[in-house]
Amino acid sequence: MINNKNAPKGLGALLNKNDTIIAILLTLIIAFLWFETTKFEKVPDLFSNNIPPEMFPQILLIIILGMVLIIPFEHLFLKKSGKDIDSSRKKPVEISTIGTMVILSTIIASSQILGAALTIIAVSISLPIYWGERRVKVLISYIIGFPLFVIVLFNIILGVHFEPGLLELIKN
Amino acid sequence: MEDIIKGIGLLLEFQNILLILSGVLIGVLVGALPGLSSPMAIALLIPFTISLDPVAAIAMMAALYCAGTFGGSITAILINAPGAPPAVATALDGYPMAKNGEPGRALGLAAVSSVFGGIFSLIIFIFAAPLLAKLALEFGPAEYFGLAVFALSMLASMSGKSSLRNLISGLVGVLIGTIGIHLTTGVERFTFDIPDLEEGIHFVPVLIGLFAVSELFKQSEKLNAVVERIQAKALRLPTLFELKKLKYTILRSSGIGTFIGILPAEGSTVAAIIGYNEARRWSKDKDNFGKGSPEGIVGPEAANNAAAGGAMVPTLALGIPGSGSTALILAALIMHGFRPGPYLISETPEFVYAIFGAMLIANLGFLFIGLVGAKFFSLVAFIPKKLLWPAVFIFSMIGSYSFASSMFDVWVMLAAGLVGYFMDRHGFSAAPLVMGLILGKLVEESFSQSMIIHDNNFFALLESPVVLLFFVLTFLSLSSPFWTRYFSKK
Incomplete structure (x- = not known):
């Protein structure tokens, strides 16, 4: 059996480096957008029918965040179905x-x-x-x-x- | 019947026929050019068709959509470079048959099976769309919310590397749709004090950026790629004997394609791949697959063209796009002031039948164009990329600018292009984002209305059996990677 010394171990093996960076970036964007939703003008419940303007974007941001947190580990599931998520980004941008x-x-x-x-x-x-x-x-x-x-x-x-x-x- | 005649009558104006045939020509050309795609061409066409009569504009786009699917198979067969993603499976046997010295036969088989698949799906369309619309007329906001959620969940299984990333793209599209003034309360959302954002982000520059400009960046990586071309003098129609042998494959693939097309978000590419796999599974000559099998050509071709017609059913009857291209047609309908969905069919049935007529003409049109112009279209793929793509960029700029005479839209187009390029690099597809953007309004409106009706009690939505059904389907759709793996192991 080949012993690859450079292969990441522990948590490093579970996380895909590129996807971890993407997940961090997306999380930061989501945090920023969430902060923005808190600055939306407040509307009396009577006008908003109890559906304030920030409610829908906030629900979306939470769902997206939940999915984004899975991204760094997704390569493990994709590998099982024979897909290589890194194939299109192996080479740096020309x-x-x-x-x-x-x-x-x-x-x-x-x-x-x-x-x-x-x-x-x-x-x-x-x-x-x-x-x-x-x-x-x-x-x-x-x-x-x-x-x-x-x-x-x-x-x-x-x-x-x-x-x-x-x-x-x-x-x- | 009266509506059908009225609809066909709307098309019979000289200008409309001319526009449909132009749509067919552009579709085949775009399909034959690797890198260019029918969604891209429709996105570029939208701003220029806004001033046209809606029937003419939508008919032209529908014709382009049908023809683009076939156009992609020309280069798939002659240079082993599918001009459009739905033709990927066609190349598997089309190119070997062409290499074996029968390029005309391969093109003929592709054309005839495409026409058959297209017409088959249109027949289903003419019956299914009104039925589906009739059913959808009974839908309230809660049912529409359930349907929209189901449609979004189907984005997971769109072609692409990752279901999860498709879903994220789709939801980001919905989120982009929230930019601008909130209709119910008049509150500005995510406008960052930029006046141009108050109206929200226009569809057109986003679509052009995601489909055309991002592709330009991708093409800039492979400017010197060399392709080997096989000479094709003319397209050769299959003999009756040959068609008899292939009739079950064509019929089966047409059925598969139409069914897959009708499913929200499932497009021609998925249909073509399943059509190919099923043709192989049922074939008595499996060993010939990959070496130039006729069944390997007609299987995916009938399926991908049938999916094009099938995808129009949910688009027009429910206002839920059946594929990336139909999402653009839906956007065009909205821009022309139509409300896609059951009311479109119940209030303006002649308009829907006019689109049906345009697609029928397109199907016959590309057979004719293929017959006389196969040689020309095989040459088209050799237009130097170094000259073609600057032209595409210029059309993109003009298209984005002319829609609202705004330079801001040109910046949006460029930004969408850059985002689209990096999304693709990291496995996120553009098509789900576009579908999310288009579905966004429906999702939010139906969600808000349902919450108001049900006194902000989300679980009260589940009292409706239709909503429950859509949620069950959503669950099945999202969990499909797990249960398909489980059953395939068994």
Whole structure:
């Protein structure tokens, strides 16, 4: 029999490390939300029909908390049915994914200054290039063609209001 | 009968037919593109269909839903990459048959069994939905609360890694539904002094974020994945002799699919897997499974398409979504000012039959599209991800923004995308959260009304035999992992 010295023993073997962190995080969020429910405006029983506005969210929070506390031990039951809860999180989040999140958040944050058309162009340029698209002809036709298609379809044909943003400054 | 004719009449306008066919085309396209899914496409479509006539808008979404299920099987068969989760089981025998030099035959078997499964479930739908609605008309708030609790408990058995995490997702969805001004008392809940939260969180940006943006983040991990494609010149319809041999498998799977679809929260993926397993269990040629067995293709295909029709029954008759996609259709109905549930069928039956008609057209439509466009759709899967996903993000942004012309909604979409990505990484599915969000209002309203009626005595709810039945079903549903294990050991 192989003796794995690194294998966790005692309580460590019962708890899944990742799930314990998740359970702690969720418990903190639940505690915060519970605290929020205590700050809801008080309503006389007559108006609330004895069902105060905090009652339903509090019931939900208690049930969710009960389930969250099982999460760190759930891997033991899942193992029995042949499921590996860690399979999708064995590898750390890819740099390309974090980069994508940062790029998209930055673009959305600056979209009110940029305006709709420039935001669409910014997405069309930044993501394909960041993801490694290097075919110049493909990139140029995409960067010109796709935003144009979107603007014609949504702004001109469907009448979706596009904020002009920076373009208005240039126009003036 | 008069209502059925009226309903079909509503569809026969040129614009509506055009929209249904567009829905079919988008559905097959989206289904054929790995990563894109029909719930995602419906979520993206909702904001743009708000200004349309409700019949046209819902008919288009219903058509997209039906066609998307079939579209997923094209890539499952030709590149062994199911375009949509319900096609996972189809790949098990579809891809080997295509590899054996019969891609057209595999596609033909998938198309015909899908059409059969779809039409079978629609026939059941046309009879079952009004009956179920009639029964539900007798329901009071307590019975609705029992039903909603049962529907939430069924989220546990939705596809995904963990029943517990599905339930947590569902309840978090219900909790998100409480954000905003409480209707009974006018008290602000979880608004954190942000004016945009007073109305609550809009469905659309959450749906788009969870289904489209989180998938974009997932796809950014595998941008350079290489897939091997099998050339398919055309779809080849099965011969009558072949169909005769497969008739029992198709019929059995259609029945299984419809039944599973009708169960709240159970979707096409579960139906397809059970359809495949049952086809194998009843087969005389079990050894051929996994090597290109025709039964291994028609079994899951008839089941997953039948589930699509079946899932519309609780959605329209009870206002309880039968699957992730129907949860979105339910959200669209609410946005169009309808109250899904028994009153929808009793007050506007022609509308329900129009949806039925749209799904019927969609079923015939994707057979036609599959016949003429199989080669094209197999190429669609090769659109470079590096260009496709930025486009999806742009549509997501416009869809979230245009719904209420609010940048706050775009932030909600991004936040939902990030949350959805990390949820998926840790085994929490997005679909239960969406269903919880949509069911949330019903759960809280029916709970509050029942408590008022029963003088805050929870146990008085159990005096109603219907509530008791739903609670027993809830208990059975939640304890199913234990008793199924017990019986399988025996």
